[in-house]
Amino acid sequence: xxGSYRTINYSLRPAKTIERKMLCEVFHRLYPxxxxxxxxxxxxxxxxxxxxxxxxxNLGIDNMLSIEKDAYAKECFEFNKPYKxxxxxxxxxxxxxxxLDMSSKSIVWLDYESKLDESIxxxxxxxxxxxxxxxxxxVTFNVHTDRNPDEEQKKAYTEQTGMEYNVDxxxxxxxxxxxxxxxxxxxxxxxxxxxxVGKISRNILKxxxxxxxxxxxxxxxxxxxxxxxxxxxxxxxxxxxxxTLGWIFYETSEENKLDACSFNELNFVxxxxxxxxxxxxxxxxxxxxxxxxxxxxxETVNLPGVPTDDIETYAELYxxxxxxxxxxxx
Amino acid sequence: xxxxxxxxxxxxxxxxxxxxxxxxxxYMLTRDIPLTRAILDLIDxxxxxxxxxxxxxxxxxxxxxxxxxxxxxKIADNCGGIPVDIARNYAFRFGRPKDAPLxxxxxxxxxxxxxxxxxxxxxxxxxxSATMTSQFEMDIDVEQWKATDQAGKAxxxxxxxxxxxEDLSDVPADKIGTRIEISELYESVAESFALDNFLTRLxxxxxxxxTLSIDKGLTITVNxxxxxxxxxxxxxxxxxxxxxxxxxxxRELLDGKPGLPVTVKLxxxxxxxxxxxxxxxxxxxxxxxxRADQSAITIWGQAHDMRQYHPDFxxxxxxxxxxxxxxxxxxxTTTKTGVDVDSPIYRSVQQEMIELSKPVxxxxxxxxxxxxxxxxxxxxxxxxxxxxxxxxxQRTETFQISTKFVAPQPNPIQAGxxxxxxxxxxxxxxxxxxxxxxxxxxxxxxxxxxxxxxMEYEGAE
Numbered sequence: 001x002x003g004s005y006r007t008i009n010y011s012l013r014p015a016k017t018i019e020r021k022m023l024c025e026v027f028h029r030l031y032p033x034x035x036x037x038x039x040x041x042x043x044x045x046x047x048x049x050x051x052x053x054x055x056x057x058n059l060g061i062d063n064m065l066s067i068e069k070d071a072y073a074k075e076c077f078e079f080n081k082p083y084k085x086x087x088x089x090x091x092x093x094x095x096x097x098x099x100l101d102m103s104s105k106s107i108v109w110l111d112y113e114s115k116l117d118e119s120i121x122x123x124x125x126x127x128x129x130x131x132x133x134x135x136x137x138x139v140t141f142n143v144h145t146d147r148n149p150d151e152e153q154k155k156a157y158t159e160q161t162g163m164e165y166n167v168d169x170x171x172x173x174x175x176x177x178x179x180x181x182x183x184x185x186x187x188x189x190x191x192x193x194x195x196x197v198g199k200i201s202r203n204i205l206k207x208x209x210x211x212x213x214x215x216x217x218x219x220x221x222x223x224x225x226x227x228x229x230x231x232x233x234x235x236x237x238x239x240x241x242x243x244t245l246g247w248i249f250y251e252t253s254e255e256n257k258l259d260a261c262s263f264n265e266l267n268f269v270x271x272x273x274x275x276x277x278x279x280x281x282x283x284x285x286x287x288x289x290x291x292x293x294x295x296x297x298x299e300t301v302n303l304p305g306v307p308t309d310d311i312e313t314y315a316e317l318y319x320x321x322x323x324x325x326x327x328x329x330x
Numbered sequence: 331x332x333x334x335x336x337x338x339x340x341x342x343x344x345x346x347x348x349x350x351x352x353x354x355x356x357y358m359l360t361r362d363i364p365l366t367r368a369i370l371d372l373i374d375x376x377x378x379x380x381x382x383x384x385x386x387x388x389x390x391x392x393x394x395x396x397x398x399x400x401x402x403x404k405i406a407d408n409c410g411g412i413p414v415d416i417a418r419n420y421a422f423r424f425g426r427p428k429d430a431p432l433x434x435x436x437x438x439x440x441x442x443x444x445x446x447x448x449x450x451x452x453x454x455x456x457x458x459s460a461t462m463t464s465q466f467e468m469d470i471d472v473e474q475w476k477a478t479d480q481a482g483k484a485x486x487x488x489x490x491x492x493x494x495x496e497d498l499s500d501v502p503a504d505k506i507g508t509r510i511e512i513s514e515l516y517e518s519v520a521e522s523f524a525l526d527n528f529l530t531r532l533x534x535x536x537x538x539x540x541t542l543s544i545d546k547g548l549t550i551t552v553n554x555x556x557x558x559x560x561x562x563x564x565x566x567x568x569x570x571x572x573x574x575x576x577x578x579x580x581r582e583l584l585d586g587k588p589g590l591p592v593t594v595k596l597x598x599x600x601x602x603x604x605x606x607x608x609x610x611x612x613x614x615x616x617x618x619x620x621r622a623d624q625s626a627i628t629i630w631g632q633a634h635d636m637r638q639y640h641p642d643f644x645x646x647x648x649x650x651x652x653x654x655x656x657x658x659x660x661x662x663t664t665t666k667t668g669v670d671v672d673s674p675i676y677r678s679v680q681q682e683m684i685e686l687s688k689p690v691x692x693x694x695x696x697x698x699x700x701x702x703x704x705x706x707x708x709x710x711x712x713x714x715x716x717x718x719x720x721x722x723x724q725r726t727e728t729f730q731i732s733t734k735f736v737a738p739q740p741n742p743i744q745a746g747x748x749x750x751x752x753x754x755x756x757x758x759x760x761x762x763x764x765x766x767x768x769x770x771x772x773x774x775x776x777x778x779x780x781x782x783x784x785m786e787y788e789g790a791e
Contacts, residue, residue: 161602162565162723180606184526185533186555207526214521 014280014322015236019244020051021320022268022278023138024058026231026246027107032260033134033250034105037061042100043109044068045088047080051109056083061107065089067096093123102130109138116141116201117178121208128212128228131249134257138232138246139205143198146174168192179204198235198243198275205245206230223253231263233270236278243275267316278317281310285323292318352476352487355424360450363665365522366532368450369396370539370666371443372405372510373550374617377543378436379409379508385434390547396536397553400524403451403515408507411461414496417468422489434655435615448472453514460505466494533557539666542616562611562649564599564729565721571736572599573686574729577679584659584675592654594679597726598686598735600645600694600718609639610648610683612669614660619669627671629684636684637691642698645718646690649726650683686735693737700740706751711741752777 030036037060045052045066055061062085068077071090081088089096093110102108108127112120120141127137147167149157154165163169168189175192176183182204191200209228217225232246250258263269268276283291287303291311294301295318301311314321360368376394384392397404412421420430424445448455449472457468469492478486515523522528529552536550537557544550544559551557564572575596581589601607610628612620624630624639628648631638652660652675661669661676669676696714703709717738754777761776768779 159719162563162721181534182527182530184530185537185557188558203526207530211525211527214525218518218521 012324013238014324015238015242015278017050017322018278018280018317018320019234019236020054022234022266023109023232023246024054025266025320026263026269027055027059027136029261029263029266030105030134030136032257033254038105039063040065040102040104040106041109042067042106044093044111045077045081045086047073047077049080049082049086051111052086053082055107056085065096065100067091067093069093094119094126097123097126100130102127102135103132105134106131107136107138109140111138111140112142114142115144115178115197116205118180118182121179121182121205124205124208125212128209128249129216133226133249133251133254135249136246137228137249138244140242140244141201143201143235143241143243145192145194145197146171147193175200182208198241199273202233202243202245202273209247223251225252226250227252227255229258230271231269233272233275234268234278235275236280279313280317281306281313283310283314285325288314288318288321288323291315356449356472356476359446363446363450364667365450365519366528366535367665367667368447369398369403369532370536371447373536373540374666375444376405376407376409376508377540377548377617378433379407379411380543380548381435382433383410387546389543392547393549393551395551395554398523398529399553400520401513401515403512403523404510406507406509408504411465411506411508412457412459413461414464414466414491414494417457417459417466417491424487433657435653436657448512451515451519452512453516455510455512457508457510459508460501462501462506463498464494464496465498465501465505467492529553538621539618540616541618542613562597562647562726563723564597564601564647564726565718566599566724567717567721569717569736569738570600570721571733572597572726572729573689573735574726574731574733575682575686576732577682579675579678581656581659590655590659592652592659592675594653594675594682595649595651596679596682596686597647597649597729598683598690599647600690600721601647601723603644605641605644608644608646610650610687612650612652614652614662614666614669615654615657616651617662617666619662619666627669628680629687634680634684636687643691643694645694645697646687648683648687648690650679652679689735689737693735696740706749708749709741713738714740752781 027036027039030039039059039061040063041052041055041061042065043051045068049066052064052066056064062083064083064086066077066081066086066088068088068090069092070077074090077088077090108131110120110123110127114120120139124137124139131137147170149170154170157163157170157173158165161173166189170189171192172187172189175187175197183200184203187200190196213226213228220226226249228247228249230245230247232244234242234244236242236244248258248261248263264271268278270276283306287306290303291301291314295315297315301315303311363371373394373396380389380392381387392407392409394405394407394409416431420427422445448470453472455468455470455472457466459466468489470489475489533552533555536552537544537559540548540550540557541559541561544557545561549556566572573596577594577596579592579594581587581591584592607622609622609624609630610620611618611622612628620627626633629636637643654660659675661671661673661679663670671677671680693714697718700709700711700714704712704715714737761773764780765771765773765776768776770776770779
């Protein structure tokens with residue numbers, strides 16, 4: 001949350017922008033569980049509050065809480081708060097979440113910059129233990145591999161472990177350092193190559209959530225038992241590779257409400273292990289206008305000089321595609 | 331009171347019924363043990379089979395396969411099988427009779443493990459086992475077995491073989507072994523088996539508990555995934571060596587009877603700094619019973635006139651290996667989750683553990699002092715820090731000769747004028763401005779340079 005907001009302008013990250021809009025579309029479909037404007041939104045707004053702006057304007061949610069651990073810049077955050085209906089809590093998420101009453105319907109987006117670690121798992125467990133039926137939990141985290149340590153990090157590894165440096169052992173060592181015993185025994189350093197970090201992180205998160213629900217359900221009547229269903233599984237790279245996972249929580253007796261949401265009509269919804277990749281083709285405004293005129297597509301979409309892959313991707317994403325234009329405010 | 335006990339009471343009016351009920355046994359036994367540990371008990375039995383088969387300790391080609399999901403639990407091994415005679419007279423009894431034959435160096439020895447696991451997991455179990463000369467099958471419905479209490483046979487604690495064959499000579503080698511299946515799982519057990527996190531924990535405990543057997547070539551798989559192990563390692567270099575002691579305790583000294591001795595090997599030293607892995611590890615006949623203990627059960631705290639475990643000690647590792655052909659002499663508890671702290675052998679070894687740990691803990695305290703002195707600017711000597719950073723991790727088995735703990739002594743802090751550290755906080759923007767003007771790159775340098783500047787202009791007497 002803190003610090004990075006001055007080096008990265010969040011409202012300019014294209015994949016993130018697309019992700020936000022896609023999530024908004026998912027939230028629109030929550031109505032069978034209750035009026036969306038009555039939901040509460042809990043997120044990490046930073047100083048840009050891009051998610052808060054989008055969800056307030058598009059969904060009419062006005063019960064909004066931004067968790068911000070950087071209490072030093074309080075003035076700055078208060079100044080940038082776009083709407084009066086946003087409350088900011090200047091503490092760590094691990095301090096705020098356990099105090100919140102989540103029995104009413106909530107959308108909680110834990111949008112971390114960092115890699116999956118025990119503190120994230122703990123925050124996720126808090127939400128799983130408290131959030132009421134119809135709530136959504138979304139978790140974003142970094143899935144970059146620890147495979148490019150500099151010389152100093154290599155030396156530190158050898159000094160700490162008494163072992164010779166080896167890239168796979170190092171990657172596993174760092175991964176275990178963050179997640180401890182949550183990492184299954186059979187995970188090897190070689191499993192953390194390429195997409196492995198994302199896959200294993202996701203499994204760890206998934207099993208932790210399953211366990212939290214099992215504990216919560218242990219003392220509930222069958223019809224009140226809560227079910228969690230993954231609906232979001234995004235991968236994207238705006239710099240660092242990021243993974244976003246989202247679950248909806250509902251009572252066993254509300255399966256019909258879930259069906260009524262028809263999430264499956266959205267082509268980016270993923271119930272399964274394979275992620276939806278948000279790829280952002282680089283196109284000029286003129287190219288985009290030209291393509292827009294042919295969309296939604298009937299037969300073929302064409303644009304000379306642009307790779308077909310890019311056109312295909314754009315055709316899939318165009319409704320969520322951001323347009324960055326230099327604007328002069330007077 | 332069970333019906334069938336009445337006739338005996340009727341005959342002798344002075345008799346008082348104190349016989350146990352099956353319900354009580356099942357209730358009491360199954361509550362005493364966590365689910366993962368109950369499953370470990372079955373693994374222990376298979377490991378004992380491996381020990382009976384291969385007294386040389388080479389477990390290559392021996393496998394224990396565990397399969398579990400929300401409907402059933404299965405374990406199958408090729409570790410020699412249970413002889414019919416043992417099954418008939420000992421293996422299924424509650425408690426181990428005195429005349430039971432000894433498995434040298436066994437890990438199962440209380441005569442509760444296997445039954446306890448059956449009863450804890452489900453309402454139905456089958457056991458099929460074959461040795462080179464015999465084979466048997468059992469198929470038991472627990473509810474039915476318990477119900478014999480009401481059916482007028484209270485004293486009937488027997489199970490029955492479904493099939494049994496003895497004095498065979500042609501049992502094919504690939505049939506030899508034991509297969510156990512438990513079904514009609516209890517709801518809470520089924521729920522746990524369906525959780526990935528439970529499996530992760532189970533595999534973790536299994537591989538820790540049997541790390542030594544896995545190291546000897548035994549393969550254990552859980553849902554077809556083989557368990558790996560991480561053998562105990564300690565840091566070693568020219569300047570740093572772990573302590574190692576080997577002791578033999580004659581049985582006469584332990585319980586006054588003649589018999590086989592207990593061997594104890596103790597290692598104390600340092601390894602990677604990991605807070606939750608620091609502490610003592612205790613093994614009995616190769617089975618881990620205490621992991622990373624940081625409490626008074628081993629050496630820590632006032633009860634032993636020692637310091638409490640503390641993050642500075644996160645480098646510390648102690649390993650205690652108790653081994654005996656007669657497992658009853660070892661200081662473990664029936665659940666194998668701890669040690670019998672009152673047993674004479676443990677108390678004696680504990681004293682050794684404490685004495686062995688002291689030099690290591692002194693070294694670690696000195697290391698912290700050295701680091702603090704360097705940080706404070708009182709010293710530039712980093713010899714202890716260097717000793718720990720330049721060491722390599724080596725497996726404990728490689729240490730064969732008894733040694734004391736070796737580590738560099740702390741150097742006395744160099745004499746010089748007494749120093750004082752100053753610390754203050756100023757607005758970041760101003761500090762950065764000063765940093766730029768002073769042309770330095772660290773905040774420490776900003777502090778020192780500004781002080782020097784003041785002293786240059788105002789410090790003259």
